[in-house]
Amino acid sequence: MKHDSRLSSVLHALLHMAEHDGPMTSDALAQCLGTHPVVVRRTMGYLREAGIVASERGHAGGWRIQADLHAVTLRQLHDALGEPAMFAIGHRDEAPQCLVEQAVNAALERTLADAEALLLQRFSEITLADLAADFARRHAAVRRIRR
Amino acid sequence: MKHDSRLSSVLHALLHMAEHDGPMTSDALAQCLGTHPVVVRRTMGYLREAGIVASERGHAGGWRIQADLHAVTLRQLHDALGEPAMFAIGHRDEAPQCLVEQAVNAALERTLADAEALLLQRFSEITLADLAADFARRHAAVRRIRR
DNA sequence: CTTCATGTAACTTACAATGTTACGAAATCG
DNA sequence: CGATTTCGTAACATTGTAAGTTACATGAAG
Numbered sequence: 172m173k174h175d176s177r178l179s180s181v182l183h184a185l186l187h188m189a190e191h192d193g194p195m196t197s198d199a200l201a202q203c204l205g206t207h208p209v210v211v212r213r214t215m216g217y218l219r220e221a222g223i224v225a226s227e228r229g230h231a232g233g234w235r236i237q238a239d240l241h242a243v244t245l246r247q248l249h250d251a252l253g254e255p256a257m258f259a260i261g262h263r264d265e266a267p268q269c270l271v272e273q274a275v276n277a278a279l280e281r282t283l284a285d286a287e288a289l290l291l292q293r294f295s296e297i298t299l300a301d302l303a304a305d306f307a308r309r310h311a312a313v314r315r316i317r318r
Numbered sequence: 319m320k321h322d323s324r325l326s327s328v329l330h331a332l333l334h335m336a337e338h339d340g341p342m343t344s345d346a347l348a349q350c351l352g353t354h355p356v357v358v359r360r361t362m363g364y365l366r367e368a369g370i371v372a373s374e375r376g377h378a379g380g381w382r383i384q385a386d387l388h389a390v391t392l393r394q395l396h397d398a399l400g401e402p403a404m405f406a407i408g409h410r411d412e413a414p415q416c417l418v419e420q421a422v423n424a425a426l427e428r429t430l431a432d433a434e435a436l437l438l439q440r441f442s443e444i445t446l447a448d449l450a451a452d453f454a455r456r457h458a459a460v461r462r463i464r465r
Numbered sequence: 466c467t468t469c470a471t472g473t474a475a476c477t478t479a480c481a482a483t484g485t486t487a488c489g490a491a492a493t494c495g
Numbered sequence: 496c497g498a499t500t501t502c503g504t505a506a507c508a509t510t511g512t513a514a515g516t517t518a519c520a521t522g523a524a525g
Contacts, residue, residue: 175513179409182422190418196470203416207515212471228471229523245425259406262326269350270460271337274453275329278392282440286433293429306421313417322482343501354484359502375502376492 175255177214180204181248182302184215185224189240189303194226194233214252221251240303246295257287322402324361327351328395329449331362332371336387336450341373341380361399368398387450393442404434 187203188195197208197215204211215234218224225237249255261283262276334350335342344355344362351358362381365371372384396402408430409423 174408176410186418259403261321263323270456271333286437290433309417
């Protein structure tokens, strides 16, 4: 199954923006992400609607972060993206007549709901600042090795 | 994203088989599941390889369960199906050069791995017998209402 | 008014699960 | 034996969604 990498993409983009002075264009971000500028605009558009980033047109335009890195959690980004489905597994019929299928669905739904709750909890505990700090550690480690 | 409903399907099929005397044909199971007989053969084939069911050809042939309902867990069925991907979200590049992307991937992978561990743990705690018992409860409840 | 950059619609591509057709192989019945 | 039943499997079609692409409009800065 093909999976949704939008959360990963916006995180990648936001951290590059955090490391960069001034706004970044869709073209520059597309280069960083290895994708197409229109995909960047489309995806970042969700974050603009949520007030997490702002965009400006024309010369010296582009995207910039409009929030405190400590205040933006993965949970907020996930929500901003429209709370896409987390799981690749699931059931066929949403409200089946068959009692057997009802029993199966109930068991699977309970289990998946618990896992989703765990994921959302974890997402709400991780901020952009945490990821930026992890990036800084990795960056410092590479500089030590190269010295 | 379109999701994988094979685990749900085989559970549905196995419970019908458990309620039914003698082997069930792919056609009969396809009727129960609202799908195509070939899909049933394809999917149940995984369970045959794992020794959970057996199939016989010709007259009075079909599928039958070859294991104790108390001994078969959702985890085993998931494994028998080839451990398909659990999540619909993920990252784009598996081993990126970009340190920013490495930091993003590390955080997401850690979180998803924890959720997957929880799911697999829960799956290993649920047996076919549990689901059959839940079905029986639902069946009895319906009979009470109809009386 | 030219250039740069976003905004967005429309279309194409990619990919995996599912659905379908076709035919072969084996078991049973008459 | 020959007909029927049922699984086994390959090959192909359908479907759904994210991602990629093209095209053109809109607005801001020089």
